[in-house]
Amino acid sequence: MKLITNQQVSELVTTADAVQAMREAFAAAGSGAQQARVRTSASNGVMLSMMGAVIPDAGIAGAKVYTTIKGAFKFVITLFSTETGAPLATIEGDTMTGLRTAAATAVACDALARKDVDTLAIIGTGVQARSHIPALLQVRKFKEILIAGLSGQQELADEVTKAYGVPARVVEIDEAARQADVLVTVTRASTPLFSGDLLKPGAFVAAV
Template sequence: MKFLTNQQVSELLATEDAIASMREAFAHAAEGAHQGRVRTSAANGVMLSMMGAVIPSAGIAGAKVYTTIKGQFKFVIQLFSSETGAPLCTLEGDAMTGLRTAAATAVACDALARKDAATLAVIGTGVQARSHIPALLQVRPFKEVLIAGLSGREALAEEVTRTLGVPARVVSIDEAAAAADVLVTVTRSATPLFDGKLLRPGTFVAAVGASKANVRELDDTAIGRAAALFVEW
């Protein structure tokens, strides 16, 4: 059985590889079996969570297990053979989680966003923001990237411009929502980030950050204006 670290995953797996893998996984999802996320919380505030799936066409069964301590996540992924049941690989899952989540958004963006989308706006400046921008540039030739968030905005805009060759600039959250052709929210906000009236018709919105019932990034207006809603579960 192999063991791969976060660094090895980053070195071995490129963004385009992750997107191709997610396309294949979604295409065969109906053939597989999926386990909903299970969360267990202790009295000291430590949370242990797990989700899993079996994809027969890939010959893989796997589960991701992770802790949440003081708002920080640490992930491990375990893969098994769906033919023999033998354990195949254990991976540190932090780098993989960033790649996988962004790749899923990129597949959705490619299927649903306008082909002429020119402006990408990202609300949030953490790990997922850094994963999403290069992934989305794989599926649309954006002319500019707008960065909004609470901290680290200037550093992220400079990094995007320098490493990805696409002009990036810092804007307010409202400006990001109003100017975007594709808008990605990757925050832990407990309340809506902006007034849904700001969104232009035809904008593709990927609300990624909220994964619990007591948090949300979009308001009722944004949801009500949607031409269609697609949920990854």
């Protein structure tokens, strides 16, 4: 059995790889099975969560197990052969989770968003915001990217413009909702971020 680290994942798996893998996983979902997430919380506030799936077409069964401690997550993924039952690999899942979540959004965007989009808006500036932008650029050609959030907006906008060559600028949340052709929310907010009345007709919203 192999142990694959976060560093190895970042070196070996590209955003394009992740999007293609999610396309294949969704296509094979009809012949597979999924285990809904199960959460267990201790009196000290530590939460342990687990979810799993079997994808016979890929020959893989697997589970992701992770802790939540003071709002921080740590992930491990274990894969098994569906032919022999043998364990194949254990993967540190932090980097993989960022890739997978964004890739799932990109596959949904490709299937559901209009083809003639100009503006991508991201509400949130954390790890998932940084993962989603390159993933969505795999499936649509945006002319501009709007960044909204509580902190780090300008830093992320500068980073995006430099890395991907697409102009990015900081806006307020309502402006992001109003101008977006594709709108992605990547926050832990527990209250509404904006009024749905602000959205353009036909806008695609991914609430992560």
